[in-house]
Amino acid sequence: MAKFFFFFFFFTSLCMLLTLFVTEAAPKTSLVKTLPGFKGSFPSKHYSGYITLGGEKPADQGKNLFYYFVESERKPATDPVVLWLNGGPGCSSFDGFVYEHGPFNFKEGKPKGSLPILYLNPYSWSKVSNIIYLDSPTGVGFSYSKDPRNYVTGDLKTAYDTHNFLLKWFEQFPEFLSNPFYITGESFAGIYVPTLASQVVQGIKDGAKRIINFKGYMVGNGVTDRIFDGNALVPFAHGMGLISDDIYKEVVAACEGIYYQPQSVMCDDKLEQVHQAIEGLNIYNILEPCYHNPTYNQNDKLQNSTLPSSFQQLGKTQKPLPVRKRIYGRAWPFQAQVRDGLVPLWPQLAASTRIAVPCVNDEVATRWLNDKAVRNAIHAVPESVSGRWTLCTNRISYYHDAGSMIPYHLNLTLQGYRALIYSGDHDMCVPFTGTQAWTKSLGYKILDEWRPWFSNGIDVAGFLQGYEKNFTFITVKGSGHTVPEYKPQEALHFYSRWLAGLSI
Template sequence: VLVCLILRLSGNVGAAPESALITSLPGFSGAFPSKHYSGYVTIDGKPSPKNLFYYFVSSERNPQLDPVVLWLNGGPGCSSFDGFVYEHGPFNFEVGNSTGTLPVLHLNPYSWSKVSSVIYLDSPAGVGFSYSENTSNYVNGDFQTASDTHTFLLKWFELFPEFVANPFYIAGESYAGIYVPTLASDVALGTKTGAKPIINFKGYMVGNGVSDPKFDGNALVPFAHGMALISDSMFEEAEAACNGNYHEPKDQKCSNILDEIDEALSGLNIYDILEPCFYGSAAKDDERKNTSSLPLSFKQLGATDKPFPVRKRIFGRAWPFHAPVRDGIVPSWPELVKRSGLSVPCMDNTLATIWLNNEAVRKAIHASPEAGEWTLCIDIAYTHDAGSMIKYHLNLTAQGYRALIF
């Protein structure tokens, strides 16, 4: 508390780097309601450094006092521009007037920046605009990613010292259910061991997160049954064949019924099971060509009030239904489609791809040409080496850190 008070009274030493300030964005014609910054933080890596890209939106309410939130999308291997463009960023993105034109940006009345300052980070190296000169740095795991992100934070707060006293939270979704607790543990340990600058870490948030391979995997079949996505008879057959062990089936009979469940759930919007991924007269004919056929039950739901780009874009990672986490190369859905011909709905990320690969946009946000083409998710070599997150949650909450799992 004393440290925070001294920093407040002294006005902090230094300020945000002017070279990172964003003054305008193609597609947006108004004035920013708060300051935006973006650029790179370089951290050590072997055999060459890693350049981690961030986009920072300061709070529209009271940036001097409001919390700072680090946002991480999951994958592993997906850019946090997913959250920026399609979820809680400062703008809503509207399809351009003609095919291939830049999206039109409008202020988002529900942006998290209404009440907090948000850092959107592309992590680990190789994801989004983050890069290294040597692609061997793109082989990652849970512990390495947490360590790199912690180093990023320490360096970022050195660049933005005026925010070091603000309450700090870590948030993310999907595989960030691993990223967030492991990073939070590193930050908490760093505070204890005197890592500088001292981060005013208060807690963390995880949405729809991976937590524990066994518990997550074994929960999916009962969930599908409880939500009436599979029949009573199919569920009873799975129970009898697998004896509750859906994560690692022990015999062919169990594997076969799990394959049947996979087939029964094909076409499902895994992020919102009651919402069609693609439906309604607002869609253009050429956009319809990019989507898969939907189950009859989805079509019967009718139109939706959700913005079309949001409905259409859901971009899942390619985990099998009954095996949410596997080591090795993690394919994105489009890659899985190419390999297997599977039907995958909601895989469109056209708006983000057009905007973030536009030369003027990339110049405006200080994205390096060396980062190459921006894609929402990459095929990434990744090792899931942190194990279950249950012990991490227990340890962090026992220390008094706040946690929201939603």
């Protein structure tokens, strides 16, 4: 009996020690202890730093990908681990961190002589999940390489590198390896998410050293398919009352339903009428005003402009708004600019046309993230090494080489991985009309017929259509391109319930 108690005590003690080791496995050097501009205690642990990628080929080496990891405020040991990716291509995931669903919000106003003030975000997605914000691909945000060849990338290379990042990240944070894992993102991350998910699934099949507990993915207002997305604007503009019945009938007749690539001069002329009708609107949310750069002179002549006419009339008469009124980024409306697969970046387009990026004011985030004290606190290398942080970079060359994402969605969902596709229904950049069309085109049986969903039990928050294969499409009423920014309470609601496997 004495031997039994001895071995029982020894085994119990060993388990306790192993548990203690696992829960403290995260690298202490990556722990974020304070953040300039925020007073108080963090509601959970934060970590940040770099994962350096290596590989057999020289081109795969020397890529330093920056991440910021927020542990769940609820049960980090068992709550899902979620990877968040912003789009662009070329835009930092700190967009999601500071303006959408991160643990902090900026206080309005610009305090003179001091940093912006932060306060806790009551609708942070870290309320219910562990979340990794990743600057990807290399060259975006704080991510960098000393070899400029590493700034040439594309859909497939980005997915490959991000998968390697995840394997190395879980190597440093092994205590989270058994947690359910999800991949999420918005806008051009409609490309990043399914391509990365496919890499992760292939890694599981190939018996990767660390098997990620991948369960599914989520995409918001995501770029998906040049035909569906390219044909979405005209029916969206008509349905929203932005163009008349006469203009709509004429453009339908002239283009025969093909708007993404005009087949005739007549179609092109009628599409120009559509663009003229929607001039001056905030493309990222037609309900919101548009921030106009006060330094831009609307009388400047635009020579050989390559931007749609709706962006050629931005003037300096409107004063800057006190808070940001939407994203700095590039998405499918500029697909016609793609040449030989190379995707133009917003800063490049802005420089070539002398037009400021429309409807954007990210001065506060840029000021905060380039402060030396902030960079030091989050373990980002000095500006002299990685360059100045910008929300969207112009130093990468990005090739769209994966084609349509529809085959990716089919392949993943047929293998049993859960998918939630959501759309802010007032986004004109990647309109919900295109997303609704391609989700229906998968041909899955409808299990939950089109219906309203509610975030507070009273008010309609949007609409939902549920399909077989755990595939769901929802709209978010009154929201623009970045749903968690415009509708944070509603976003946290559907995010929480979907992660938990509950009906939205």
